[in-house]
Amino acid sequence: MIRLYDYVLSASCYKIRLMAALLGVKLDQEAVDFHPGRAHKSVAFAQLNPAGTLPVLVDGDLILTESTAMLVYLAQLAGRDWLGPLDPKSAAQVQHWLAFSGRLAASLGMARLHDMLLYEGDIDAWRAQGHAALRELEAALSERRFAGGVWLVGDAPSIADIACFPNVALSQDGGVSLDAYPSVRLWTRAIRALDRFVEMPGIHRLHELRPAPEVA
Template identity: 65%
Template sequence: MILYDYILSPSCYKARLMAALAGVKLTLRPVDFHPGAEHRGPELLALNPAGSIPILVAPQDDGDLILTESAAILVYIAGRAAPAFLGSGAPVQTARIQQWLAFSARLTASLGGARLTEMLHRPGDIGALRCAGIAALRELEAALFEQRLKGEAFLVGGAPTVADIACFPYVALAPDGGVSLDAYPSIRLWMRAIRSLDGFIEMPGIHRLHELKPDPHETPAAAEA
């Protein structure tokens, strides 16, 4: 598999992380996203007219498959090498995974947009982006708290799925866009659970079980009091 990749892109990192967790070797083709804007050049526009990355070119045994959406890339890699990340196949769990995959696009638009505006000075209403990101984080925190009440560490059960991998990077990098994670203990515990997975790999700004603050140890019962 060939991944057209930018090291600082959380969406590209999703693909690299999923491949690492699945034990899949990717051939990385670095893209000069910033400042070169190579993703909008003729070579990459021929692969993806939307002018975005990541782009995954599948092995020849899967034909001329080119994937340009990170959620589809995660599902494809998991389907080939780590089907447990696709869940049990039960309708309820499959639907919940799909719902979180859709939710991850909101994280990209809000927290990712704030990060691009803050770090790369892209045009954008930073206040509105941060507000939208905080709203998404509150929704995620509430869902993860409910999961903790059931004794489950991940978004749709006791084991990670593509839903967790899709949502993790933009949440973990929220501080790059000026959005703190201090107020979200369930999110921080969930991020630590992902960082502790066998095969976890880092990207700039996302380290293996490394935080400046101590572990949150709040229990669901204590939080309810």
């Protein structure tokens, strides 16, 4: 079974748990004491990932330490539709959003780590960079809506959407509101409405999609 070294509050770990759930892939989840234990910075963990980051995905002799590579691997294994359309433009756009997700982690993600897990750094700069990234995402998604689209690339959700979703949906944990980004908000709703969607602390499912408990 594919093993995921995991931390429940990590946006990048959730990215992989969500992708696996949407694909119907079962993961062997190994919880790492990221906070406060900093077990991912231990000498023992460096044997697995010298960079000391989470998540880490292990399948046999394959060890992956970059979450976007894990998305590609899971989609190649279990649902190639999730790689997005394969024409040159679409394939390049998917790569664009995979790289862009790194900017989201470096801005919104760091603002959240600052506010939630006491990371030290320039919170104002992280939030400003987060807003700059959200403006780009909002403009792109608005253009997609004008063309009748919902997803970042093509007519179906892809690894591009899953790569960008967690840090955007968690942005308020880092003091960055989505109030000014209507297309981004509707896109996060579309992802949360997907069949087999799973939650994490801070990202809840759409309660309205199920009947109220009393009448169920």
